[in-house]
Amino acid sequence: MVLLIVGLVGLLQHTTFARPNGYDGAVVFKPDDEEPHNLPIWAAGFEQSAAANTGSQTIVSKEGVRQQTSGGSTSANLAKDGSSGQLSATNTQQQSFQSADGQKFQSQNQAQGQSAAFDRNQQALSNTNTNTNVERDGQNVREQTSGGAASSLQSQTGANLASQAQTNSESFKTAGQQGQRTSGSSQSQNIGKDGSGSASNANTGSEKIVLDDGTIITKSFGSSSSFQTSGNTQASANANSMSTLFGGLGVGAMGNRGK
Numbered sequence: 001m002v003l004l005i006v007g008l009v010g011l012l013q014h015t016t017f018a019r020p021n022g023y024d025g026a027v028v029f030k031p032d033d034e035e036p037h038n039l040p041i042w043a044a045g046f047e048q049s050a051a052a053n054t055g056s057q058t059i060v061s062k063e064g065v066r067q068q069t070s071g072g073s074t075s076a077n078l079a080k081d082g083s084s085g086q087l088s089a090t091n092t093q094q095q096s097f098q099s100a101d102g103q104k105f106q107s108q109n110q111a112q113g114q115s116a117a118f119d120r121n122q123q124a125l126s127n128t129n130t131n132t133n134v135e136r137d138g139q140n141v142r143e144q145t146s147g148g149a150a151s152s153l154q155s156q157t158g159a160n161l162a163s164q165a166q167t168n169s170e171s172f173k174t175a176g177q178q179g180q181r182t183s184g185s186s187q188s189q190n191i192g193k194d195g196s197g198s199a200s201n202a203n204t205g206s207e208k209i210v211l212d213d214g215t216i217i218t219k220s221f222g223s224s225s226s227f228q229t230s231g232n233t234q235a236s237a238n239a240n241s242m243s244t245l246f247g248g249l250g251v252g253a254m255g256n257r258g259k
Contacts, residue, residue: 050075064099084119105136126151142172158193179209200226218245 052073059066070093078085096107114127126149133144150164165186172179183205191197202224209217225238 045080046077047080048075048077062100064097064104067094067096069094084117086115086117088115089113103138105134107134108132120156122153122155124151124153140172140174142170144168144170160189160191160197163188177209177211179207181205181207196230198226198228200224215247216245217247219243 050073052071054069054071056069057067070091072089072091074087074089076085076087078087090113091111093110094108096105098105109132110130112127112129115125117124128147128149130147131145133142135142146166146168148164148166151162153161163186165184167184168182170181183203185201185203187199187201189197189199202222204220204222206220207218211217219242221240221242223238223240225236227236228234
């Protein structure tokens with residue numbers, strides 16, 4: 001019996017056991033870089049939607065012809081898990097009137113647009129608008145246009161950006177005079193999470209009137225201001241200007257600058 005045990009021990013010492021081939025007969029955990037553990041992570045699905053509508057109307061009477069048209073559209077692209085998305089909408093409106101005798105004409109056009117986008121890090125909003133108005137009554141003519149835009153960006157860290165701009169213009173011709181007027185304004189701000197940041201705004205305007213006798217009157221103005229803060233430090237500045245020209249000669253001009 002002792003000789004048998006010694007013989008088995010010697011046999012085991014000189015026997016080589018083969019490692020399993022592949023995964024046959026063994027439990028093996030694959031490294032993460034192998035194919036089943038290295039598949040791409042697909043983004044969450046999105047849902048899209050869109051809609052549009054238009055309308056028009058024409059009315060003919062003894063006074064003249066009136067027309068109205070309008071249209072709108074919306075669209076959305078949203079992640080199913082609510083993590084991100086984009087939204088937009090637009091609207092347009094037109095109105096016009098032409099008198100039966102052809103002496104009067106009026107038209108108005110308006111357009112607006114809004115959009116929004118968001119994800120886990122930030123959200124952005126923007127909107128735009130434009131307006132035009134034309135009036136003709138015999139020899140009298142007035143045309144007005146205006147436009148504006150605004151946007152904002154807010155991050156999850158607490159930072160905020162915002163800006164806005166507006167422009168206006170007008171031209172006219174009446175008995176005895178004709179001219180143009182323009183104006184514009186803009187504002188912006190940039191605020192950090194800690195409350196530091198900056199803000200600024202500006203305004204400009206001009207006017208030119210020509211009388212039938214050749215007299216020219218020109219006016220202009222401008223102003224601007226800015227503010228900045230960081231920690232315990234604050235700074236501000238502003239500037240203003242105004243001028244008037246009569247008959248091509250400067251009869252008044254003034255300006256000031258402050259800090």
